[in-house]
Amino acid sequence: MKIGTFVRATGIGLILLFAVAPILVLILAAFDEGRFFRFPPRGLSMRWFIAAFESAEYRASVTRSVVVASLATVISVGLGGLAALGLVRGRPPGQAYLEALILAPLALPLVVWAIAFLQVLSYSGLGGTLFGLILAHVIITLPIAMRVILATFTRIDPDLEAAARSLGATPVRAFLRTTLPLARGGIAGAAALSFLVSFNDVVVSTFVAGAGWVTFPVRLYAQLRGEGIDPITLAIGAMIVGVIIVGAIATELWPRRRGR
Amino acid sequence: MTYLVASGLQKAYGRTAVLSDVAFEVAQGEFICLLGPSGCGKSTLLRLLAGLIEPDDGRLMLAGEDLTRRPAWHRDIGLVFQNYALFPHLSVARNVAFGLEMRGLPKAEAKSRVAEALELVDLADYRDRLPSELSGGQQQRVAIARAIAVRPRLLLLDEPLSNLDALLRGTVRADLRDLHRRTGLTTIMVTHDQAEALSLADRVAVMSGGRIVQMGSPETIYASPDTTFVASFVGNPPANLLRLPPDGIPGWTPPPPLAAAIANAGSRPLVLALWPETLQVVERGHAHSIPATLRAVEFLGAERRAHLRLTDGQTLLAHPGEQGEGDVGVVLRGNGPLPTIFDAETGARLIQVAT
Amino acid sequence: MRSPREAGGGTSLSPTLSLLFIAPAAILVLAAFGLPFLLLLALSLASPVEGSLVPDMSNPTLAAYSRILGDGFYLRTLATTLAMSLATAAGCLALALPLAHWLARRAGRARRVLTAIVLLPLACGALLPTLGLVHLLGPLGVVNGTLRGLGLIASPLPLLGTQLGIVIGLIQAFLPFAVLPILAVLDRTPPVIEEAAITLGATPARLWVRIILPLAWPGLLAGGLLVFCSALTAFVTPQIVGQGKVATFAMLAYQQALQVLDWPFASALAVTMLAALALAAVVTFSLARLRP
Numbered sequence: 001m002k003i004g005t006f007v008r009a010t011g012i013g014l015i016l017l018f019a020v021a022p023i024l025v026l027i028l029a030a031f032d033e034g035r036f037f038r039f040p041p042r043g044l045s046m047r048w049f050i051a052a053f054e055s056a057e058y059r060a061s062v063t064r065s066v067v068v069a070s071l072a073t074v075i076s077v078g079l080g081g082l083a084a085l086g087l088v089r090g091r092p093p094g095q096a097y098l099e100a101l102i103l104a105p106l107a108l109p110l111v112v113w114a115i116a117f118l119q120v121l122s123y124s125g126l127g128g129t130l131f132g133l134i135l136a137h138v139i140i141t142l143p144i145a146m147r148v149i150l151a152t153f154t155r156i157d158p159d160l161e162a163a164a165r166s167l168g169a170t171p172v173r174a175f176l177r178t179t180l181p182l183a184r185g186g187i188a189g190a191a192a193l194s195f196l197v198s199f200n201d202v203v204v205s206t207f208v209a210g211a212g213w214v215t216f217p218v219r220l221y222a223q224l225r226g227e228g229i230d231p232i233t234l235a236i237g238a239m240i241v242g243v244i245i246v247g248a249i250a251t252e253l254w255p256r257r258r259g260r
Numbered sequence: 261m262t263y264l265v266a267s268g269l270q271k272a273y274g275r276t277a278v279l280s281d282v283a284f285e286v287a288q289g290e291f292i293c294l295l296g297p298s299g300c301g302k303s304t305l306l307r308l309l310a311g312l313i314e315p316d317d318g319r320l321m322l323a324g325e326d327l328t329r330r331p332a333w334h335r336d337i338g339l340v341f342q343n344y345a346l347f348p349h350l351s352v353a354r355n356v357a358f359g360l361e362m363r364g365l366p367k368a369e370a371k372s373r374v375a376e377a378l379e380l381v382d383l384a385d386y387r388d389r390l391p392s393e394l395s396g397g398q399q400q401r402v403a404i405a406r407a408i409a410v411r412p413r414l415l416l417l418d419e420p421l422s423n424l425d426a427l428l429r430g431t432v433r434a435d436l437r438d439l440h441r442r443t444g445l446t447t448i449m450v451t452h453d454q455a456e457a458l459s460l461a462d463r464v465a466v467m468s469g470g471r472i473v474q475m476g477s478p479e480t481i482y483a484s485p486d487t488t489f490v491a492s493f494v495g496n497p498p499a500n501l502l503r504l505p506p507d508g509i510p511g512w513t514p515p516p517p518l519a520a521a522i523a524n525a526g527s528r529p530l531v532l533a534l535w536p537e538t539l540q541v542v543e544r545g546h547a548h549s550i551p552a553t554l555r556a557v558e559f560l561g562a563e564r565r566a567h568l569r570l571t572d573g574q575t576l577l578a579h580p581g582e583q584g585e586g587d588v589g590v591v592l593r594g595n596g597p598l599p600t601i602f603d604a605e606t607g608a609r610l611i612q613v614a615t
Numbered sequence: 616m617r618s619p620r621e622a623g624g625g626t627s628l629s630p631t632l633s634l635l636f637i638a639p640a641a642i643l644v645l646a647a648f649g650l651p652f653l654l655l656l657a658l659s660l661a662s663p664v665e666g667s668l669v670p671d672m673s674n675p676t677l678a679a680y681s682r683i684l685g686d687g688f689y690l691r692t693l694a695t696t697l698a699m700s701l702a703t704a705a706g707c708l709a710l711a712l713p714l715a716h717w718l719a720r721r722a723g724r725a726r727r728v729l730t731a732i733v734l735l736p737l738a739c740g741a742l743l744p745t746l747g748l749v750h751l752l753g754p755l756g757v758v759n760g761t762l763r764g765l766g767l768i769a770s771p772l773p774l775l776g777t778q779l780g781i782v783i784g785l786i787q788a789f790l791p792f793a794v795l796p797i798l799a800v801l802d803r804t805p806p807v808i809e810e811a812a813i814t815l816g817a818t819p820a821r822l823w824v825r826i827i828l829p830l831a832w833p834g835l836l837a838g839g840l841l842v843f844c845s846a847l848t849a850f851v852t853p854q855i856v857g858q859g860k861v862a863t864f865a866m867l868a869y870q871q872a873l874q875v876l877d878w879p880f881a882s883a884l885a886v887t888m889l890a891a892l893a894l895a896a897v898v899t900f901s902l903a904r905l906r907p
Contacts, residue, residue: 004819008713008717011713012714015710015714016714016732016733018710018787019736019787020735020736021747021787022743022744022747022751022787023739023744023747024747025747025748025751025756026743026746026747026750028750029750037753038755038756039750039756039757039761079640080640082640083636083637083639086628086632086635087633090629090630090633090636090637091630091633092630092633092634092637093634098641101641101645102640102644104648105644105648109844109847109888109892110848111868111869111888112652112888112889113648115868115872115881115882116658116882117648117651118872118878119654120651123669138643138647139643139644139648142643143644146640196738196740197740199740200738200739200740200741200742201740202740202741203741203850206869207872207873217740217741220746221742221851224745224746224749229746229749233746237742237747240743241739241743244735244738244739248735252727307810310810310814311813311814312810312813312814332810332813332814333813333814333816334816335814336816338815339814341807341810341811345807345808345811346808347812348804348808358815359815362816362817363816406811406815407815410815
């Protein structure tokens with residue numbers, strides 16, 4: 001029995017290692033001092049990280065990604081939160097259909113849509129514009145944001161609001177003082193997830209990003225297809241992974257705060 | 261003739277000891293209840309018997325065979341889980357047949373054994389239903405049929421009544437007793453409800469803090485508790501446990517045999533157990549009465565119960581008399597369990613006093 | 616579909632007000648997502664106009680489809696893509712079932728940390744893991760470097776630029792898609808069910824075949840379908856790991872849309888992918904009845 005447990009743990013460990021191996025190699029490769037990574041590495045250095053900060057071009061593309069992702073996140077959480085509220089707290093006609101409609105982009109293949117969307121944007125004169133890019137990102141982040149917020153609202157006991165109302169709060173105040181504070185974590189999670197998906201998106205962006213709005217993933221994809229790997233992009237990639245891991249650890253260790 | 265022998269069983273999770281030196285013997289065909297509050301280790305002991313967890317130390321013998329390290333799937337021990345644990349994707353009949361299939365029984369024999377087991381729990385008409393289509397009580401009977409269909413050498417029941425509503429509980433209790441009588445299976449049942457244990461078991465093992473503190477017939481467990489814990493846990497209501505100050509309970513002169521026993525116990529702190537049904541409320545000043553204040557008389561249908569407070573603040577339950585609320589006395593009626601003196605520090609019984 | 620939620624004690628909105636709340640998101644998705652999807656079929660029937668991006672929509676033609684079906688290259692690519700997607704789905708499920716079962720039986724922080732590790736590649740998007748994968752599988756990469764260091768091989772194994780390399784990359788990319796639905800299903804089945812099977816005499820092997828596999832079946836189907844669809848429409852990993860040496864159907868669609876700029880043909884390729892996905896969904900639903 002003890003041996004069985006050991007074998008199983010080893011197997012699971014190998015699967016986990018397989019799952020994260022690319023990420024680990026990415027980080028290792030970023031620290032390789034050579035222009036072309038080889039294993040085992042000849043030496044480790046921070047030079048590509050320093051070069052990354054000095055490269056105006058990469059800085060600009062990362063900045064563009066942050067801008068696009070921020071705008072997409074704000075719009076998604078705003079519209080998605082509103083829609084989630086309408087779905088949880090109202091009984092609109094066709095409720096199930098409305099929910100399915102907003103969640104549809106999660107279920108249907110984005111490449112297929114991107115090919116169509118590229119044409120629709122182009123015919124309507126919006127091809128290659130920031131507006132078109134943001135719109136495309138909102139389509140993929142809005143359903144994510146709404147689903148997370150919807151799940152958050154659904155989990156909160158509605159009797160809490162009833163209790164607040166019985167204590168003299170108006171319905172709006174009851175919502176603002178009980179449900180909303182309890183939903184803060186879920187809304188923050190929706191925002192983080194939306195930002196992450198938008199920031200990392202290459203599938204849709206590569207179809208609709210014009211020459212003027214080359215985000216970092218689009219730039220990276222073009223580079224990988226054509227020019228070969230610039231070690232600076234490895235450093236930037238490693239830093240992005242680092243931010244994601246630090247963010248995840250911070251979320252786990254953050255003391256659970258009570259709503260006021 | 262001993263059938264199951266457990267000796268020196270130990271189990272710890274990290275530094276927390278869950279079972280410490282558990283030893284007991286069970287005769288073939290006996291119905292044993294493991295009784296204790298949650299966290300006392302009774303469920304761990306049951307899972308250990310079933311082989312779902314391994315003891316750190318100790319030995320388990322069943323019908324002369326050492327089971328200690330035998331995997332659960334080779335033990336032939338039926339376990340009925342608290343939440344039934346029916347296979348949701350299999351019909352009632354397939355659930356009951358599962359253990360027989362695992363044993364490679366011929367189809368025809370398996371079929372008749374399934375029918376027999378379902379007959380026994382009165383569910384023959386439900387054989388093709390899925391567990392989700394049954395009520396809680398029916399699901400439990402399927403779980404029992406599934407466990408007994410394999411003709412286990414030992415039947416284990418984990419809190420079988422705790423998920424049923426109060427009305428059903430009485431019926432199932434009777435059903436369990438009937439089932440035990442008809443199958444003759446050696447049965448060990450875990451419960452935290454002392455009434456269940458007293459009414460069902462041939463012998464009860466009271467557990468606390470990972471140990472069996474007393475094992476005996478329901479009558480013994482109730483009327484001759486070995487420790488204050490057993491006295492406080494068994495019975496509804498359980499015995500009144502009164503702290504005895506060195507100079508006695510203010511205003512009370514115990515009857516001579518009891519007074520002598522208390523004096524003999526020496527100067528250590530004592531606890532006196534007095535069972536409510538042995539106490540009678542009388543008028544204040546009655547000979548050998550404990551002065552008390554009657555605070556309320558609770559009406560419980562078949563009986564009434566007096567809630568009293570002594571002058572030093574301790575509370576007491578007793579059989580009420582005609583007195584209204586206010587100053588009264590309480591005397592021993594001379595029926596039921598004998599007044600019992602415990603060592604307050606160790607909780608161990610010192611003496612029972614016939615008055 | 617979800618049943619209408621209980622209004623319960625929560626503050627409820629009037630139907631009109633709730634529609635007003637939902638409308639912006641719904642209209643946005645309908646216009647920017649639903650409409651292009653619906654137009655796709657029409658766009659695939661247009662004929663390209665020389666020197667212009669705007670095709671001629673006046674004479675619907677099936678030319679694009681006859682090109683796909685008439686040219687062995689496209690059909691072969693479709694077959695290769697389907698086969699690689701199937702292999703990806705099978706590989707993901709084989710790894711995801713034990714992993715999800717392991718996760719489902721953990722609790723607390725250990726479970727959250729392990730789940731986070733599984734989901735990490737997903738959180739990093741499509742490109743960053745692929746970037747690492749190139750260095751993992753490349754001629755000078757970790758796998759070949761290790762094998763050579765151990766003296767097991769003389770010349771590097773060709774992993775980049777092969778179908779095997781692409782399938783490995785796709786399995787790594789989509790493993791979380793397989794783990795999550797299986798985990799969701801197993802989370803709903805209490806561990807005591809497995810203990811019950813064990814006390815009834817099920818050996819570990821029989822426990823997996825008779826209890827865990829059937830219980831996980833809906834999750835396996837959902838995860839398998841999700842991975843299959845994702846692999847079928849993936850173009851980033853096949854492009855980078857395949858180094859242009861292996862063509863997949865989605866890559867062809869990408870090339871037609873962004874490099875050749877033959878949008879009617881790109882649309883037809885997209886519609887073909889959609890049809891393949893619909894077929895996969897139908898097959899999956901019919902498998903639901905084959906639950907072991």
